[in-house]
Amino acid sequence: MTFKTTWRNIRRSPYQAFAAILIMMLTFLVASFFTFLLVGSSKVISYFESKPTLTAFFQNDAKQEDIKSLEKNLKTTGKVAVIKFVSKQEALSIYRQQNKNDPLLLDLVTEDILPASLEISAIKIEDLPSIHGILKSSPIVSQIIYQKEVVSTLISWTNALRRIGIGLIIVLGVVSVFIIVTIIGIKISQKKNDIEIMRLIGASGWYIRWPFIIEGIFYGIVGTILGFGIATGSIWYLTPFLSSFLKGIPIFPVSPIFLLALLGVELFIAIVLGAFSSFLAVLRYLK
Amino acid sequence: MIKLENVSKKFGTGVFALSDISIAVDKGEFVFLVGATGAGKTTIFRLLTREMLPTDGTIMVGNWDVVKLPHSKIPHLRKKVGVVFQDLKILMDRTIFENVVLPLEVAGFKSQDARKKVEEVLEKVGIVNHRDKFPIQLSGGELQRAAIARALVLTPEIILADEPTGNLDVATAFEIVKLLSDINAKGTTIIMATHNTEIIKNLPKRVIGLDKGRLVRDDKNNKKDKEEGKK
Numbered sequence: 001m002t003f004k005t006t007w008r009n010i011r012r013s014p015y016q017a018f019a020a021i022l023i024m025m026l027t028f029l030v031a032s033f034f035t036f037l038l039v040g041s042s043k044v045i046s047y048f049e050s051k052p053t054l055t056a057f058f059q060n061d062a063k064q065e066d067i068k069s070l071e072k073n074l075k076t077t078g079k080v081a082v083i084k085f086v087s088k089q090e091a092l093s094i095y096r097q098q099n100k101n102d103p104l105l106l107d108l109v110t111e112d113i114l115p116a117s118l119e120i121s122a123i124k125i126e127d128l129p130s131i132h133g134i135l136k137s138s139p140i141v142s143q144i145i146y147q148k149e150v151v152s153t154l155i156s157w158t159n160a161l162r163r164i165g166i167g168l169i170i171v172l173g174v175v176s177v178f179i180i181v182t183i184i185g186i187k188i189s190q191k192k193n194d195i196e197i198m199r200l201i202g203a204s205g206w207y208i209r210w211p212f213i214i215e216g217i218f219y220g221i222v223g224t225i226l227g228f229g230i231a232t233g234s235i236w237y238l239t240p241f242l243s244s245f246l247k248g249i250p251i252f253p254v255s256p257i258f259l260l261a262l263l264g265v266e267l268f269i270a271i272v273l274g275a276f277s278s279f280l281a282v283l284r285y286l287k
Numbered sequence: 288m289i290k291l292e293n294v295s296k297k298f299g300t301g302v303f304a305l306s307d308i309s310i311a312v313d314k315g316e317f318v319f320l321v322g323a324t325g326a327g328k329t330t331i332f333r334l335l336t337r338e339m340l341p342t343d344g345t346i347m348v349g350n351w352d353v354v355k356l357p358h359s360k361i362p363h364l365r366k367k368v369g370v371v372f373q374d375l376k377i378l379m380d381r382t383i384f385e386n387v388v389l390p391l392e393v394a395g396f397k398s399q400d401a402r403k404k405v406e407e408v409l410e411k412v413g414i415v416n417h418r419d420k421f422p423i424q425l426s427g428g429e430l431q432r433a434a435i436a437r438a439l440v441l442t443p444e445i446i447l448a449d450e451p452t453g454n455l456d457v458a459t460a461f462e463i464v465k466l467l468s469d470i471n472a473k474g475t476t477i478i479m480a481t482h483n484t485e486i487i488k489n490l491p492k493r494v495i496g497l498d499k500g501r502l503v504r505d506d507k508n509n510k511k512d513k514e515e516g517k518k
Contacts (some may be wrong), residue, residue, distance in 0.1 A: 012380075197376045200336065201437070202365035203393040 005211040006218065009187055016183045017219070023179045024223020024274070025230075027172040028266050032231030034165030035262055040251050041158045047249045048151045054122070054131055055145040057115040062140035067116070070138050074120065077134070079127035084119045091116065115142065177277045180219060184212050184281035195286065209282045216278025220270030228263050288314040288445065288476050289335065294344030296330055296500075304330040305341070305500045312478060314444070317471040319487050320480040321504075322497035328480035329373060330500075332447045336368055337361050349444065366394055369438030371448040373480075375430055377422045377437075383409070384418040387436045394441060404440055412436045412466060428459035435466060439475075446470065448479040452486065464490060 010017045058067060067085065074080050086094070091114040099105045120135075122128050128146070135141050188195070195208055235242075235254060243252040289312040296305040305327045312318050320328045333339050334346055337353055346353040351364055377386050384405055391401035409415040412432040417425055425433065431451055438446050448467060452460035464479075464486050471477045481487070487494055496504030 193376075194378055197378060198389070198393060200338070200365060200370065200372070200376065201390045201393060202362040202441075204359075204362045207362075207393055 002207075002210045002214060006214040009191075009211060009215055010218065013187065013190075016186065020180050020183050020219040021223045021226065023172075023176045024219050024270060025226040026223075027169065027176050028224040028227030028270065029230050030165075030172055030227075031169050031266060031269075032228050032262065033234075034161070034169065036231065036235055036254075038158065038162055038165065039258070041154065041161065043251050044246065044249055045151055045154050045158065048154065054120045054128060054135065055117055056120065056135045056138075056141045057117045057143045057145075058140050059142045060112070060115065062116065066140045067118070070135075070140065071118065074118075074131065074134060077130070079122055079124070079131060080120055081123045082119075082121040086117045086119060088112070088114055088116050173273060176223075176273060177280070180216050180274065180277035181281045181284070183219075184216060184278045185285045187215070188212065188281065188285040205286075209286060212282050212286075213275055213278045216274035216276075216281075217271050218274070220274025221267060224263075224266045224270040228266055232259060288312055288316070288349060289478070290345075290347040291331070291334075292345045294334065294341045294346060296327075296334065296339070297342040303500045305334075308344070308497075308500075308502050310495060310502070310505065312476060314476055315471070315474050316476055317468065317490075317492045318478045319490075319492055319494045320478055320497065321482060321484075321487060321494055323482060325499070326497040327500040328497060329449055331497075332370065332449055332478075332480065335445075335447060336365055336370060362393075366390070366441055367443050367445065369441065369443035369446045371431075371434045371438045371446065371451050373449040373453065375434045377430060377434060379422050382419050382421055383414065383425070383433050383436075386422070386433060387440055390437060390441045405436075408436045408440045411439070427454050428456075428462065431455065431459075431463055432466070435463070435470075439470060443475065445476045445478070448477065450480055450482070452481060452483055457485065460486060461489075 071083055071085065074083060088111040092109070092111040095109060095114060096106060118135075120131060122131055132144060132146055135144050198208055232254075239252050239254075246252075289310070291308055291310045294305055294308045295303060297303050308327075308331070310331075320331065322328055330339075334341055335348055335353065337356060340354060344354075348364065348368060351360070353364065356364060378389075381389075387405045387409060388401050391404060396404070405418075406415065409418055412435050414425075414429050414432045414436070417429060417433075422430060422433070435446075435448070435451065438448070446467070451467070452463050455463065460483060467477055467479060468490065493506045494504060495502070495506075
């Protein structure tokens with residue numbers, strides 16, 4: 001009976017129901033997107049963190065024997081796992097491979113412009129600073145790309161994203177609560193007559209309250225399923241593009257267990273949010 | 288069954304709706320509550336169903352002390368006392384069946400049992416053919432019958448009927464009174480508020496008269512006084 005009454009309340013004011021579902025959908029769409037973004041970026045960070053790599057670019061006039069002796073020097077430290085020399089010619093062929101679809105870029109670049117480099121992987125991530133020190137002191141090295149910097153930039157980006165995401169979700173959550181309180185409040189006011197009659201024929205307080213509380217929960221659940229569905233659908237649609245963009249980083253395909261867990265958590269929050277909002281409305285308007 | 292002792296009700300405006308009323312109604316009685324508009328008839332009904340509390344006095348309905356009844360018990364009291372409201376309080380967006388089934392749903396009846404009970408009670412009040420119609424499709428007398436059906440559906444021990452013939456033509460009014468009288472014959476205590484003197488004249492039942500909140504007539508007491516006087 002309670003569910004029947006709830007369903008009748010929803011069906012008889014479809015625009016209000018639509019507004020409530022829409023705001024819940026928006027909240028959980030944003031929540032899902034930010035969760036994907038944050039989980040994805042933390043995977044990118046741990047990927048970079050797990051790759052203790054340095055790239056040292058040489059001066060244009062660096063001599064082969066100097067490079068060889070530096071390479072030897074590094075190997076003797078015992079901290080280097082892999083060391084790979086990339087000559088100017090190889091750099092050019094890599095560049096050509098990466099830009100094969102853009103003839104204009106290919107014409108502009110010759111092997112003179114591209115520096116030779118050493119790609120060094122340390123055995124442990126803690127060894128990177130000392131390898132970095134050796135490279136820095138060498139006069140033939142012009143530039144060192146240090147993964148640690150990439151990681152710290154990524155971390156600061158992720159932190160900023162997290163703050164923006166949490167802020168946005170809180171604002172949307174509060175807006176959802178207010179909108180649902182208002183919508184349920186309007187419904188209670190519209191049904192004042194019915195509620196009075198029900199009370200007079202012996203309905204208990206909870207008999208009258210339950211349909212409104214279930215209505216709030218319904219808006220939460222439907223809004224979440226839609227928001228989550230849209231977010232997951234977009235990720236699924238973008239997977240081919242994103243996985244080629246983030247080549248080598250093991251993010252895609254997104255695990256279905258993770259998706260189910262996220263849906264579960266979102267549904268739980270939505271039920272709490274919907275029940276809380278309608279309970280507030282019931283407290284405020286049903287005295 | 289029903290006992291009001293020294294009951295007064297003073298409204299916020301300072302007006303006394305009832306002043307020091309004492310009435311007792313026995314189980315199975317049929318009582319007319321008469322008086323002009325504003326005499327306090329509806330106030331008595333509202334006190335009996337705990338829609339409001341008296342300023343003074345005690346009210347007993349069955350074994351319930353209505354004044355001291357905790358909030359959580361009010362629904363129980365209201366399930367025991369069927370009310371036919373003066374303004375009917377029929378839900379216009381529900382069919383007659385849905386209106387009459389409401390007290391059963393509130394009381395937690397299973398839908399099959401409820402359906403059966405509603406059929407029976409609609410049959411009893413003579414509007415079973417209108418069960419799927421909306422209130423707007425029914426005449427005044429038929430609506431009154433629907434309101435009585437709703438008051439009757441939980442087989443209450445008491446029915447309070449507030450001006451159930453108020454807006455009806457004479458013939459229909461008598462039909463309604465006949466219906467209430469039949470219900471009373473099966474043991475239900477009935478208090479009917481009215482100002483229709485024709486009905487009172489034609490039905491030899493106890494009459495309680497009110498005027499501006501004061502008790503001005505009670506046939507039962509008069510009868511007792513007369514009996515005591517003879518002795």
